[in-house]
Amino acid sequence: MSDAPHETTPTPPRLAVEGLTVAFGGLRALDGVGFEVADGEIVALIGPNGAGKTTVFNAISGLVRPRAGTIRIGGRPAPASTTRLLRRGVSRTLQGLGLYAGMTVLEQVLVPLAGVRAARGSERERAMTMLAELGMDADAHRPADALPYPERKRVALARALVTRPSLLLLDEPAGGLGGADMAQLAEAVRRVSAGGCAVLLVEHHVDFVMGLADRVVVLDFGRVIASGAPAEVQRDPAVEAAYLGVPPTPGPPTSGTAAPGTPTPETPAPGTAVRA
Numbered sequence: 001m002s003d004a005p006h007e008t009t010p011t012p013p014r015l016a017v018e019g020l021t022v023a024f025g026g027l028r029a030l031d032g033v034g035f036e037v038a039d040g041e042i043v044a045l046i047g048p049n050g051a052g053k054t055t056v057f058n059a060i061s062g063l064v065r066p067r068a069g070t071i072r073i074g075g076r077p078a079p080a081s082t083t084r085l086l087r088r089g090v091s092r093t094l095q096g097l098g099l100y101a102g103m104t105v106l107e108q109v110l111v112p113l114a115g116v117r118a119a120r121g122s123e124r125e126r127a128m129t130m131l132a133e134l135g136m137d138a139d140a141h142r143p144a145d146a147l148p149y150p151e152r153k154r155v156a157l158a159r160a161l162v163t164r165p166s167l168l169l170l171d172e173p174a175g176g177l178g179g180a181d182m183a184q185l186a187e188a189v190r191r192v193s194a195g196g197c198a199v200l201l202v203e204h205h206v207d208f209v210m211g212l213a214d215r216v217v218v219l220d221f222g223r224v225i226a227s228g229a230p231a232e233v234q235r236d237p238a239v240e241a242a243y244l245g246v247p248p249t250p251g252p253p254t255s256g257t258a259a260p261g262t263p264t265p266e267t268p269a270p271g272t273a274v275r276a
């Protein structure tokens with residue numbers, strides 16, 4: 001028997017983005033963006049308003065067509081339809097809530113499993129287990145619209161997690177949350193990543209990001225200006241100049257440090273992308 005080490009094929013990253021370029025008319029929203037997220041890794045995408053973070057999510061989700069570049073999921077090109085992405089293990093939350101009007105909490109969480117048909121018993125069980133994991137099972141039969149904002153945010157998370165994704169995209173998950181809810185959210189995200197799911201999140205809450213992410217990718221004007229461990233990125237002079245060094249705009253007190261453009265409980269769902 002040979003003592004030569006076994007040749008192993010390296011596992012491709014769960015998500016690999018390379019040279020991603022997206023233009024809206026004359027505006028280059030993304031210009032050659034590249035980064036990777038491995039299984040079980042939590043990567044945060046940060047940057048000023050209008051830097052291109054949501055456009056990255058939209059390109060991965062097949063909602064905008066890149067002008068150039070590649071997006072690979074588990075080593076294969078990303079499909080462009082939501083259904084096929086779900087089948088490939090990709091789930092996403094939206095900026096704000098994106099919940100359906102007039103549905104109970106349980107119905108919201110059943111949508112990715114059952115669509116519009118009546119849910120099977122096993123699907124209801126799975127949805128209830130997911131809600132229980134997030135401490136929401138007691139609210140299962142309440143209209144989601146009647147719940148306070150942090151609980152509705154948790155429903156949106158449960159809906160993204162119920163399919164047991166291998167790649168989870170979270171768009172401003174901490175937006176509008178206070179300290180206790182943010183801590184609970186961080187715990188839930190850590191649990192999901194400990195189970196092997198790759199997590200990519202866009203977030204303005206600097207403390208939340210730096211305490212949670214394994215790696216941070218910083219975008220500015222559609223380009224990656226820095227990436228690395230949170231502490232490393234925080235010390236980067238280019239990042240400080242483009243983003244972290246800008247003093248937060250005065251407003252109602254929120255827990256933790258928030259970078260400019262951060263939503264507060266009073267303004268939970270920012271819509272427009274306006275550079276400060």
Ligand SMILES: Nc1ncnc2c1ncn2[C@@H]1O[C@H](COP(=O)(O)OP(=O)(O)OP(=O)(O)O)[C@@H](O)[C@H]1O
Nearest residue numbers: 024029048049050051052053054055056272273274
């Ligand atoms: N559908 C669109 N049509 C035209 N321009 C767009 C469109 N979507 C985004 N943009 C522009 O592309 C740029 C990147 O926007 P994007 O929303 O990705 O930034 P962002 O970093 O997510 O900002 P925010 O932190 O405010 O959410 C901005 O200049 C924005 O105005």
